[in-house]
Amino acid sequence: MNEHSGSKHTNRLIRETSPYLLQHAHNPVDWYPWGSKAIEKAKREDKLIIVSIGYSACHWCHVMEHESFEDEEVAALMNAHFVNIKVDREERPDVDSVYMDALHLMGQQGGWPLNCIALPDGTPVFGATYLPKDNWISVLKQLRTLYTENKDKLLVYASQLKSGMQQQILVQMSQAGAALSSSQIEEMVENWSRNFDMEWGGSQGAPKFPMPNGIAFLLRFYYFTKNPKVKDYIEITLDNMAAGGIYDHLGGGFARYSVDGYWKVPHFEKMLYDNAQLIGVYAEAFKLFKKPRYREVVYDSIEFLTRELQAESGGYYAALDADSEGVEGKFYIWTYDDLVKLLGNNLEVFSLYYNVSHVGNWEHGINVLHTTKPIEAVAERTGISKEECERILDEARKTLFEARNVRVKPGTDTKILASWNALTLSALAKAYRVFGQEDFLNLANLLNDYIDNNLLENSGVVQRMVTKTNGHVSGFLDDYALLAQAYIDFYQATFNEHYLHKAKRITLTALEQFFDKNHGMFRYTGKASETLFAEKFELSDNVIPASNSVIANVLHTLGVYFSNSEWISLSTQMLRKVSVNLQEYGAFYTNWAILGIKETFQYKEVVFSGKNADQLFKQFDETFHYYLGAVSSANSNLPILKNRYQEDLSQIFVCHKGSCQLPAATVDEALEKMG
Structure with missing residues (x-):
């Protein structure tokens, strides 16, 4: 990104609050934010629209900005013949999702920046991700000529695309299967496991993305099945992620993905949603496997969140950029000369453990810190005791962390989003439940206060975000669903019934605003939301679980707590609608599969009552069990x-x-009844 003091150009994005839009406020391109003014201008002047979508931490978004959107020649072409709209995908996920769906229907692979060219009404006729300058110019000229000379062809294509998107929705909604069985979920895992990377974890091949909800499902699946391959896969994945360069060994927290097949070199942006979910997964995995490394990851990642992403208000910012000083990863990487100057006698042990050398372990002589050997191997190689090696590494990490802190830091996307903060509240609640650390509870309480004061109304209405000018962006289904789930998680960590009632209030509002009776699913946008060129029902789970799978789980859980059979029945009906896809494409339906576990396995409700109920719960909950608890x-x-x-x-x-068994008087007796 460039500094813009004394900039030659300033466009209307200067009035926006999104950090991503503000990054483009001094482009020569005449950008509009998403809204009616741009659409009206396109219709009035009969011009095609460029809808360019990205986010502030996106490296390739910055590259395309520098190559094309800061270029006078490109800007002149765009300004003369198109109406140009910039969209922050995190601020307007509804806009991003429908254009991404259109891109997929065009046969393209998704990603960001997402650049679509659309008719004046917003219906896309072309889509691509990053394009070099010359390719971008060529595309613009071709489409301008086509629109001028053969407009009918584009109109027909746009109509067919809209019909295709609508047909996809109808097909997805009409595939209701029979009730799932536990054997079908086992078959789903068997099919999915063919793509397990049993050496490095994650999915086979590159790049590798952490998929925390997939691991969360497998933890629950393993609890009931004791499938040894699943156990090995969970540990291989979590161990190698925590050892790889995707994890920040100096400051905690994970990057968004690794560019290779073994978690070594990250794409250096750090996202709140990744880290929040991974904190929860590592906390639960610690409860099952009792590995000290998992505890360290949780504690260090929470420290990262509070140090780098927590606002003074108690909410959490969205992301840290991949770039600093215009170079991807510059804040995090090391030359060997850097390490020689800083580490002195500690260099040998550090180099062996973190695989750094004078020739570098990445490109251009650069080193990315990652571990591939146990500390015992370093101790044996150096003839130094394990304890002394650990002391040396701890001292070296502190030295490098302090040295790194004087570097120019990556930019921070200061949006505070309801859905991602809900994931963070869930993470803090889970970490507190596992470790009993009062600091985690205090952080959760502070975040809850922020949400109460800024994002959640007494009526159950959720705002997606609050802008710096105190404006509001209305919540989407993921904001409602994830916040309701967060309050369930907070209840299950504290047993303060107030949080369950908040979850219920949010869910009632979601049912009123988002539920589509005709399709039996929830729309992504509410009744009062802007109508886009296509409908959106979010069904398949990705890095963040689908909002419909989250709300279906919420309905089931709250249905049990509040004895609401209608909500349980609705969640079951929603699960049946995706049951066919769940079996065929399990990796993308893992949060639905968690609901399937509740429906088909011996998922128990466990109620602890009496004066000693809290102590009984803590004793029962020391090891990993998957159940619905109440105290x-x-x-x-x-x-x-x-x-x-x-x-x-x-x-x-x-x-x-x-259906309850006779009450147990002791934890051991209760555990026997768990089966």
Whole structure:
């Protein structure tokens, strides 16, 4: 990114608050933000629209900006013949998702920057991701000529594309299958496992993206099945991610993905949504495997979030850029000369452990810190004790962290998004539940206060974000669903019933604003939202689970807590609609599969009641069990707890789909009843 003091150009994006849009405010391109003014201008002047979508931490977005959008020749062409719209995908995921769906229907692979050329009404006729300057100019000239000389051809293509997108929705919604069985979920995992990388973890090949929800599902699946391959795969994936360059060994936190097949060299942007979900996954994995490294990852990643992404208000910013001083990863990488000057006698142990050398382990003599050998191997090689090696590494990391901190830091995307902060609240709640660290609870309480004061109304209405000028962007389904899930997670860590009632209030509003009775699913946009050229129902899980899979899980969980059979039935019907795809494309339906586990395996409700209920829960919860928990240490009107409490008697009720066994008096007895 360039500094813009004394800039020759300033366009209307200067009035926006999105860091990504502001990055383009001094382009010579006459950018509009997404809105009616741009569409009206295109219709009035009968011009094609360029819809260019990206986000502030996107490296290739910066490259295309520098090559094309800062170029006077390109800008002159765009300004003369097109109406140009810039979109921050994180601010307007609804716009991003429909244009991305269109790109996929065109047979293109998705990514960002996403550049679509559309008719004056916004319907796309062309789409691509990053294009070099000459290719971009060629595309613009071809489409300008086609629109001028053969407009009908583009109109027919646009109409066919819209019909195709609508047909896709109808097909997706009409595939309702029979009720799932546990054997079908086992078959799904078997099919999916053919793409497991059993050496490095993740999916086979490159690049490698962390898929935290997939691991979360497999943890639950392993709990019930004890499938040894799944156990090995979980550990291989989590171990290698924490050892690879994708993990920041000095400051904590994960980059968005690695460009190779073994987690070594990252694409250096750090996203809140990745790190929040990975904190939760590593916390749960620690409870199952008791590996100290997983605990370290959780603690260091939470420290990263609070140091680098937490706003003074208690909310969390969206991302850190991949670039600093115009160079990808410059903040994080090291030359060997750097290390020689800084580490002195600690260099030998550090170099062996983190695989750095004078020739570099990446391109241009650069080193990316990553580990491929245990500390014991370094100790044996150097003749230094394991304990002394650990002391040396700790000292070296602190030295390099301090040295790195004086470098020019990557830019921060200062948007505070409801959905991503909901993921963060879930992460903090899970970490507190596993480790009992009061600092994590305090952070969760502070974030809850921010959400209450800025993003959540008493009515259950959720705002996606608050702008610096105190304007609001209305919430989308993921904001509602993930926030409801976050309050369920917070309840399950604290058993403060207030959070369950907040989750219920949000869910009631989501049902009113987003549920489509004709399709039996939730639309991504609410009733009052802007109408785009295509509808959007988010069904397949990605790095962030699909909003429909999240709300379906929420409905099931709240249905159990509040004895609401209609909500449980609705979640089951939603699951059936994706059951065919779940079996065929399991890796992209893992959050649905978590719901499938609740439906088909011996997923229990466990109620702890009596004066000692809290202590019984903590003892029961020390190891990993997948169940729905509730604690009654006083009389409660929560339906699942009603009439459970007896002042002079502490008991544990183990139930399955509302049918309870005789209460247990001890944790050991309750664990036997878990089966």
